[in-house]
Amino acid sequence: MLAGVGGKLVADGNVAEKVKTQKKIIRDFLAGENGRQKVETWLPRWMKFPAESYTSRGGFRTADQWAQVQPLFARE
Secondary structure, eight states: OHHHHHOHHHHHHTTTSOHHHHHHHHHHHHHTOTTOOOOOSOOOGGGSSSOOOSSTTOOOHHHHHHHHHGGGGOOO
16 A cells, blocks of 8 residues: 555555554655645555455455456457
């Protein structure tokens, strides 16, 4: 999530930080506080349409079901 909101550089620089700190950084980006550039249109992958999973192993039912029916919506 941190990479999605703040970018790879921010995520890599804070990979060893506690989850509490990482969550604070995400909140700062979403609110535009503490010197962080505000991110306006970010959504977690599971809330996007179509829903996406964070890993390739599957297990997120909505994303898995979309992957099964997605070929039916292909444009001709």
